[in-house]
Amino acid sequence: MITCIIVDDETHAIDVLKHYIKSVNQLNLVASFTNPTEAIAFLSRQRVDLIFLDVHMPEISGIDFIQAFQYERYHFILTTAYPQYASNGFDLDIVDFLVKPIPLNRFLQAFNKLQRVIGQQKSNQNSNDIEMEYFMVKAQAKGKLVKINLCDIDYIEGMKNYVAFHHQGTRTIALITMKEIEQKLPEKYFIRVQKSFIIALSKVIALDGNRVVLKDVGSEILIGETYRQHFLDTIKKKQII
Template sequence: MINCIIVDDEAHAIEVLTHYIKSVDQLNLIASFTKPTEAITFLGGQHIDLIFLDIHMPTLSGLEFIQTVRHKNYNFILTTAYREFASNGFDLDVIDYLVKPIPFPRFLQAITKVQKTINPMPQQGQNESMDADYFIVKTASKSKMVKIYVKDIDYIEGMKNYVAFHHNGIRTLALTTMKDIEEKLPEKNFMRIQKSFIIALNKIVAISGNQVILKDISSEILIGETYKKNFLDTLKKQMINPGT
């Protein structure tokens, strides 16, 4: 889990980022601040991994904020309506720079960079992720573990206390989280299309309106509004005639 805070003097900007952050399981919003000095005081007693930071603020600018706390080695994503400040931000080794209004797919790209920085992929010879042919999950049944082949997964459903793997006509409840699964699944083969569903891209048969139809699955899966554009942009790369 990546603990984060927002520092922005605009309430609307905080509302947008709060909505985006709550749409991503890997992110945990601890607090938000309209006054940068209050955020600096707050940081003194908290474990924070990531700071969403507006550059253009009264009293203390975002760049001055970074200079003040840089000895703590926080990760920063800068947010601002002023594109000309970007080079100054990258001089301070921030992870990314988002120009307002921030599209959700662009936000997700920045979070991917954060994940690679905070949780880098293992080197050759270290433990592999689910890029292997199969993996083992601990099920809801006491002391029972199940082997699931990645190629057999149709979709994964997040539930209250479990994750349900729908694979090869079987539904397996596992004691894990959507966060852990999404981090380990091969990105080229799987995509989250709403908060509670990850689908196998190679199992898509059709898309009808806001619904995805998967091979051998009787029920359709609704595409979440915040994930829709990123999902359709990915599919468009495979279209013979994507149009405009």
């Protein structure tokens, strides 16, 4: 659910937006304000995801309002009868700019754009998360702790009481079991495809019958019957045709 507020000095404009917001299940209107200073006070107590904001208001302009929150993570959709303000709004990285009177289809286009923006931000955050995550493992051969970044792992191979991390063209063997390492790996990035192999989902480039092809890995990995259905279900979530 995306929480939002409306800030507009015209009650009629607020009523139109309220009606439109009710037609979108994913939007939850928590408050509306005709006075922007009251909206600022509200935001000091409660966070929201989205602000529908008029540009031309008597006390504080919408542009000044956005600049007051430039270090906060709010999404803004500007609403105004003055289209000449559009360039100023987009310079401040707003989601969209709606010119009054606002048709419903144009409102829905702005909402769809908001969903794409939020989706991209989540995707970027997930990428940043895995780039920051790593293991420190006691390497069998070197007898010292070795740092392995999760984003560098191609696959992990089980070897009885050891596992081999295949990463960036090298192999690091560590004293840990497949079961133990599987419990430590984030499920959204790694999946077990057979008793002896865990692969990085980000490195999958093709599925050829019962074999999975990984980026920059010379050999294909056989999918075990026990793990096949779970793997296929996971891949199908990303399938578009």
